[in-house]
Amino acid sequence: MAGSPDLSELAFTLPAWTTYAAVAISGLAGATYAAKRGFDVVGVFSLAFATGLGGLTLTGVLLGNLTTTLLSSPWFLLVALGSAIIGFFFAGLISRFGPIMVVLDGLAMGFLCTVGAQEALQIGLAPTSAVFIGTLTAVGGLLLRDVLAGDAPQLVRPGAFIAMPAVISSTVFVVMVTSALDSNAAQLVAMATALFLRAGAYWFGWQTGSASDLSARAWSFWSRKQEPGIAPVPDEFAEYYTDMIPKITEGEHPDPGQGKP
Amino acid sequence: MTTALAMPGYLDATAILIGALTGGLYATRKGLDPTGVLLVAFSTGVGGGLIRDVLLQSGIPVLLLNPLFQLYAALGAVIAFFFGRFAVKLTPAYEALDTFMIGGWVLLAVTKAEQIGLGPIPMIFVATIAAVGGGLIRDILCHDPPELMRPGLFYGIAAFGAATTYTTLDFAGAPTIVAQIAALAAAVILRVTSIHYGITSPTPYDVSEVILRKLGIGIRGSDPEQAGTEKTKWPAS
Numbered sequence: 246m247a248g249s250p251d252l253s254e255l256a257f258t259l260p261a262w263t264t265y266a267a268v269a270i271s272g273l274a275g276a277t278y279a280a281k282r283g284f285d286v287v288g289v290f291s292l293a294f295a296t297g298l299g300g301l302t303l304t305g306v307l308l309g310n311l312t313t314t315l316l317s318s319p320w321f322l323l324v325a326l327g328s329a330i331i332g333f334f335f336a337g338l339i340s341r342f343g344p345i346m347v348v349l350d351g352l353a354m355g356f357l358c359t360v361g362a363q364e365a366l367q368i369g370l371a372p373t374s375a376v377f378i379g380t381l382t383a384v385g386g387l388l389l390r391d392v393l394a395g396d397a398p399q400l401v402r403p404g405a406f407i408a409m410p411a412v413i414s415s416t417v418f419v420v421m422v423t424s425a426l427d428s429n430a431a432q433l434v435a436m437a438t439a440l441f442l443r444a445g446a447y448w449f450g451w452q453t454g455s456a457s458d459l460s461a462r463a464w465s466f467w468s469r470k471q472e473p474g475i476a477p478v479p480d481e482f483a484e485y486y487t488d489m490i491p492k493i494t495e496g497e498h499p500d501p502g503q504g505k506p
Numbered sequence: 507m508t509t510a511l512a513m514p515g516y517l518d519a520t521a522i523l524i525g526a527l528t529g530g531l532y533a534t535r536k537g538l539d540p541t542g543v544l545l546v547a548f549s550t551g552v553g554g555g556l557i558r559d560v561l562l563q564s565g566i567p568v569l570l571l572n573p574l575f576q577l578y579a580a581l582g583a584v585i586a587f588f589f590g591r592f593a594v595k596l597t598p599a600y601e602a603l604d605t606f607m608i609g610g611w612v613l614l615a616v617t618k619a620e621q622i623g624l625g626p627i628p629m630i631f632v633a634t635i636a637a638v639g640g641g642l643i644r645d646i647l648c649h650d651p652p653e654l655m656r657p658g659l660f661y662g663i664a665a666f667g668a669a670t671t672y673t674t675l676d677f678a679g680a681p682t683i684v685a686q687i688a689a690l691a692a693a694v695i696l697r698v699t700s701i702h703y704g705i706t707s708p709t710p711y712d713v714s715e716v717i718l719r720k721l722g723i724g725i726r727g728s729d730p731e732q733a734g735t736e737k738t739k740w741p742a743s
Contacts (some may be wrong), residue, residue, distance in 0.1 A: 279655065285655060285708060286707050286708050287661075306563070312561075316632070319625050323630060333710045333712040393655075395651045
């Protein structure tokens, strides 16, 4: 597209180990989660791999370069393996460093967004697709973790900000890069955005709400306009909507033995 | 490194049939309808191979190229749906076959990974996923906590052991046939040992607690319940 820089010549100044660090941080989070859920050694390793490499793997499958990027060198797998081993033995310690993990996780999320978006832009995808790929790279691991562990994905449950920072940070990166700004600066800004939103969600309790139905409100607004004096129609379905959302709290799980004889 | 032998076609077919049968019986026991049984049986049978082919990205997945494979998966579903009670009586037979099939899936995947020139560690990774993928998809579809990750008898460990055995022997220069037999044997030995002696897979061992206690350091939130580090307790199955 016009005005875009030659993306194949863009090179980040961040050192190459940053990607491994991002994988390691996500992997540690996954391993800690598995340890907390009471999974065994296979569970800890699976979830460390899924959380650490899930996003990059999904991106690799979608872009068709998985075997040449992720699987061509052993290092990604070894880094994930290392984080699984650390998570297996030090899960208790890691889960006490909540704030530090939030900061590191925010940075890793921003970084993965830029890696995915950059890869998509390099093979000539449209900016919107690049935002999608960047978001998927950042949150894919988390999604895969919850699906594999048999939980309702944290990503789609009402609660702390998770996908929003990834979407916003990918958008910031793609907008900055396609408007011919320095991609290094774009990457740092995107990482700062993700960090700010994640940390803000953690410390100030920014939360996403569940779907709110505007139809009743719109109707009462309209009817008031027609005949002043009519009371607004109460949302009689409010209870129904709140019932629809399963109340799943951290650590709780539906009866594991259900359906088995 | 010797060149990989072509895997016999019936290995794939047996793996798919056995996988579909176990998946179908699982779905039947859960009381799913025909669609559910067919879906769960099909995905358990072909899931591992499909994940393998997607990860290796070597063209169209084998499942789609060979209509017989789909037939085998459907056959497993039909047997499980209509002859469930009879099939349950044969549980020891297909559990034995399932044990062999851990090694079978591993061999199919490592051979393919080797052909496209992956290194040893990615080979082990892909092979282990291919071997456990079917059961994992079954549990996701049935919305059960994954059997693979719960403390229990070795399954993932057997797959990992088989993949590691094959890859180590192969890269050490052993003849392919020796590596293949050793991999099959490794999976069977690990699984049978686990069943026979009742050895279950270990759960995370929190070293940090021990170290902190030894050092006499009490940090904020060292109460596991407060720190939210207490584990989920699984009911004995």
